Amino acid sequence: MLDLLAQTGLNAVYAASYISLIAVGLVLIFGVMGVINFAHGELFMVGAYTVVALYADRHLPFLVAVAAGLVFVGLLGLVMERALFRPLRDNPLGGLVASIGFLMILQAVAVLGFGVRMVHVPPVTQEVIVFSDRIRLPVARLYVIVAAVVLLSGLWFFLKRTRFGWALRASAQDPEAAALQGISINQTARIAMFIGAALAGVAGALTAPLVSINPHMGHSVIVTAFIVIIVGGVGSLEGAVIASVVYAFVHTFVTTLYDGVIADIVGLSLMLLVLIIKPTGLFGSADRA
Numbered sequence: 001m002l003d004l005l006a007q008t009g010l011n012a013v014y015a016a017s018y019i020s021l022i023a024v025g026l027v028l029i030f031g032v033m034g035v036i037n038f039a040h041g042e043l044f045m046v047g048a049y050t051v052v053a054l055y056a057d058r059h060l061p062f063l064v065a066v067a068a069g070l071v072f073v074g075l076l077g078l079v080m081e082r083a084l085f086r087p088l089r090d091n092p093l094g095g096l097v098a099s100i101g102f103l104m105i106l107q108a109v110a111v112l113g114f115g116v117r118m119v120h121v122p123p124v125t126q127e128v129i130v131f132s133d134r135i136r137l138p139v140a141r142l143y144v145i146v147a148a149v150v151l152l153s154g155l156w157f158f159l160k161r162t163r164f165g166w167a168l169r170a171s172a173q174d175p176e177a178a179a180l181q182g183i184s185i186n187q188t189a190r191i192a193m194f195i196g197a198a199l200a201g202v203a204g205a206l207t208a209p210l211v212s213i214n215p216h217m218g219h220s221v222i223v224t225a226f227i228v229i230i231v232g233g234v235g236s237l238e239g240a241v242i243a244s245v246v247y248a249f250v251h252t253f254v255t256t257l258y259d260g261v262i263a264d265i266v267g268l269s270l271m272l273l274v275l276i277i278k279p280t281g282l283f284g285s286a287d288r289a
Helices: 002-033 040-057 062-085 092-114 139-161 163-173 175-180 185-210 218-232 237-257 260-277
Strands: 128-130 136-138
Touching: 002 040, 002 139, 002 163, 002 185, 002 218, 002 237, 040 062, 040 092, 040 185, 040 218, 062 092, 062 185, 128 139, 136 139, 139 163, 139 185, 139 237, 163 175, 163 185, 175 185, 218 237, 218 260, 237 260
Parallel strands: none
Antiparallel strands: 128 136
8 A cells, every 4th residue: 555655646746847837937926927828728739749849750869859959849838928819918819819710720730740640659768766565656757857856947937046037026926017127028928938937848748758639638628727726826826836736636546546537527626625715726816027
């Protein structure tokens, strides 16, 4: 029983790693731009298909494909910011609707390029870290965990220790006051959108060898991200990370001990419980930040 719990805990750490990358990116975009990007799950999907195109089809090194996924999806985020969200800056509902339309376009492009069938990427490595007869961690999952720690730590340093990071935080807290201090709202929006999209893209790229890839894989991802953000507190990056860990452990353990459907119900129940006790989430506040 202890081995089962330990193995499930390792699986939960892996799940928390890629969920936190997606959720933090979504929170960053909302915090700075004030828009709910419903296409965020499709950015995860695009990152996965980038690995399919470069690693599985063209046989480029896996890490090169992952880096390409990060950059390509980040640039795609810049296109979204300029073409969709900037013209609708004063209309949050319009931006939300535009993101829904864009996610449908991305799905259609994925279908045209790769078909509707599920795609399986060859494993990047067969190596497994063996702790005991029943406790094992595939190295491919370790890559995801390490990448999440490095990227999220780098983001923390960027936001807390650099001028551009301070500008992003100021724009998130009070856009008008930030503009009066000479901070370019367009520039901070571009930076936030690039980073947020890139985090979703790299999460999809890293997990591509571990999941079944299809044009609609972003649906479950975005639902999970919204649950995590609501539990952690809308606009709170720290809350998104902590809620990702809590949700991943709860969902993984319930799935292992019972089944996935019950785990989904428990996850939604957790969100409702938090909203009843603290409507702003665990680390959220009444003001957008």
